[in-house]
Amino acid sequence: MWAQYASTGFLDENYYFGKSQKNDFSNFLKIDYKLDQWILMADVQYRNVDYHMYGDDDKVKNYNYHPKFNFLNPKAGATYLLNDYSNVYASYAFAQKEPVRKDFIEKNSSLPDPTPEKMQDIEFGYRFANEKLNIGLNGYGMFYKNQLIPTGEISDTGSPIRQNVNNSYRIGIEFDVSWNINKQLNWKATASFSQNKIKNFEEVIGDTRIFYTKTDIALSPGTILSNNFSYSPITPLTFSLLSKFVARQYLDNSSAKERSISSYFVNNLLANYSFTALGFKNISATLQVNNIFNEKYEANGYTFGWMEGDSRKYYNFYFPQAPTNFLLGLNIKF
Template sequence: MKQPVLPVLVLVSALPAAAQTAPAVPDTTQALPEVTVTYRAGSRTPVTFLNLSGQELKARSVGQEPSFLLTQTPAVTAYSDAGSTQGYAYFRLRGIDQTRINSTLDGVPLNEPEDQGAYFSNYPDLFNSLSSVQLQRGVGTSQNGVASFGGSLQLTSVSLLDSAHTTLGGGYGSYNSYRLYGEHASGRRGHGAFYARVSHLHSDGYKIRSANTSSSVYLSGGLFYDKTTWKLSVLAGQQRNQLAWLGVPDSVIRVNRRANANGPENDRFRQALVQLQNQWRLSGRSEISSSIYGSGLQGGYDFDLNAFLGLPSTSELYRYDFRSGWLGAFSAYTLRGQRFTWTSGLHLSTYRRRHLGSEQQAGELYRNTGYKREGSVFSKLEYRLGPLTLFADVQGRTATFRYRGSVPLEPQRWQFINPKAGLSYQLTEHTTLYYSLGRTGREPTRNDLFGGNDDLAADSTGRALMFNSRPEYVTDHEAGVRYVVPRLELSLNAYYLNFRDEIVLNGKLGPNGLALTSNVEQSYRTGLEGTAHWQATPKLQLVYNAAFNYSRIREQTQDFRPILTPAVLLNQEVNYSTGPWLLGVSARYQSRSYLDFANSATIAGYGLLNARVRYARTRWEATLFGNNLTNSRYFNNGYVEPDGTRKYFVQAPTNVYLDVRLHF
């Protein structure tokens, strides 16, 4: 889904939240560890989640967009504009798009406030500077920022207290894709520690004229004392893309699978952020964690109207430029007892974004500014009674959107009370059962409100022409079982999401190419998800996850399936290691999905086979990746034009990549 601001992220530091229940800790003068307490769920928290370690992410990461790394977890689908794994890529969770999935870094919201998408292209190598990722499915626990409507993606930054090291790396693969980077960690020295990573990436893309070139820098330093810890981080990045966000007609794909329906369109974005966080231990039982953050973005993209309409490109070329600023702060108090963990906190942010539209011959056509303010408070409690853990969580959230442009618009205001409750029962030492019930609401995005227009349109009387202004709500039931022993981890869960006024993609594009949405009367999503991780022998590892989805939308007297929501997703992986060698083989199956409300246009199901071979010594390692080894000719996203033309996003055939790393 293309957003007018494209990748707008804010990453910023840490805030504690409902941690796993722990016994009281006596007061001590031992120095605090790094600020890493977040909103993550623990083993007995009654929500559905899966963790990915930073080590695992680094082993698989060769510069691809994070969306593709997340497909290792249940119920996630992903696609890219360019067909390869670099450049703009997007993911959906249980069929729900990115604008409705809360993303945070150490508790700091990443979803851009106006359009609520979290896009990682501005910081292309970010996932290599993480210690872990937790993907919560469903409404989960309270988060800062936009509603965790379909789920929440929680990123935990790299630990400054890791041992000192320096790594240099590079790689090259199909479609002239390459990555160069350097990373250094000082380890703790006295009271201080420092980390830095610099990366540069490029890919020509699978489609014709779909190149991506991007760079990023991540710097972080910390001070560690007996009662307090400080951490300051700076993240900056820029990216340039040749755009390929238009689907290609199936008739053209049959002739040339690498065809690009976009004209000579480019974009360029630069973004930087600063984050400061503090953890202050009040006693052995309580602490306060606080963070302030700021981000600025500048850039824009071209829009070839003729290419969008299927006509030959001319000298007419539109341009959308953006400049935004975002400031926020949050703080939380945590108290731990013998049987409970209680956390309460608040978050405030203010955001503005200027929109400027122009045409290269006519010059400036319009400019307007959107303002978004948000405030939230929460309180959550985990209470343990022997094998039973009770969980309660309530959040109050308010958001206000104001607009300044040629068409007057009254401020849009929304208030939400988001309650959640659940329990888990430790049936045995290794087996935990859980159930949770939560409800959350979400305001529409600017794109929903304006019907895809970047400049607010007016009706015949001069009044603002508004489209989807109603908020949407979901009630989420989650039930599951987790089984963990030293060499085997299993989980199985069932869910039922019941929506009111759900805002869903309708398969159409607006006047400047943005995907359009509609409110629907009634809808639900339900399914089963399972994971298995088995270390069968010291050398052999088996990983499996599956998701089965049954979803329906009811509009007046018609029932149909939501678009881009496959009923079956299967992932299997086998890893075998011996000495310095590792061989991994993974397979993925994705069943068919629909492109329109009529359920007449489909994306066929497909299977993928990938493999990797790694050779590692003490000071260096090399990994060869092979993707789509069966050369499947597939696509996993698309839409239907009003005239019935079906347009698709083709993904790459067989491709390879060689990655080399040197450790010092």
């Protein structure tokens, strides 16, 4: 191995060397019960997690973490059948999830070790369905304790770095519709509107701490819309126009527009032809043309920053998406 400008390292020097062992035991009990127009459900899950990780990393030497967790996650819900075509429902769930290895290894050294995140989820909604129309409206509130949120930075292997925040929430409304307009034409659409906030957040940049009374969670767009028009001129052939809009996403948790991903709107075209031949059960040929209007956009990214006196410096990094591109596919069922 040769280099024109050699580093101060040595051949076969380990960049990292660590071992991990995770034992995960879980079981659950689930009950469903129908009473007249009511459908009632309840379940409870128990998890025991024993996670041992030790070794050396580029940033952390001789680490030895051995967290143990016991989680009890209950859920209950009820659905009321208004008639043969529609119902209303509501549910409540409490869930807990452990941090993973990277949360221990990649964390900011000035922050304490990560802890499990806890969430209370409340949902309610309405659904209508018949042969031509299927409509759903769902409202939700997800209230977190110690949620693990992305800081906006990534590790040297490209993994998002996360940290606990004491108090955060995601509140929103989701809508979906499917309409069989006629035998040839179908329309599907979804819409999601949400607020994704951290309350009383303290951002750590080097030795500087910046306090926010309320701020947006990184990489959490407030609006996502999708649309799908499908047209089938003959039974085996279908053309679909798929459109998607994603609102602005912030790269970190400061809600700063200069550190964000702009909203984007992208359209894909799909053609599918299905037939039987040569004794095969089904042959499906597809042609998908993505980003048909050659939109220039980024779907993800990260930021890196530091303080120079009272001035905040940063670099933004983006993952640009491909211009117009196509994919041919052939699916054969025996």
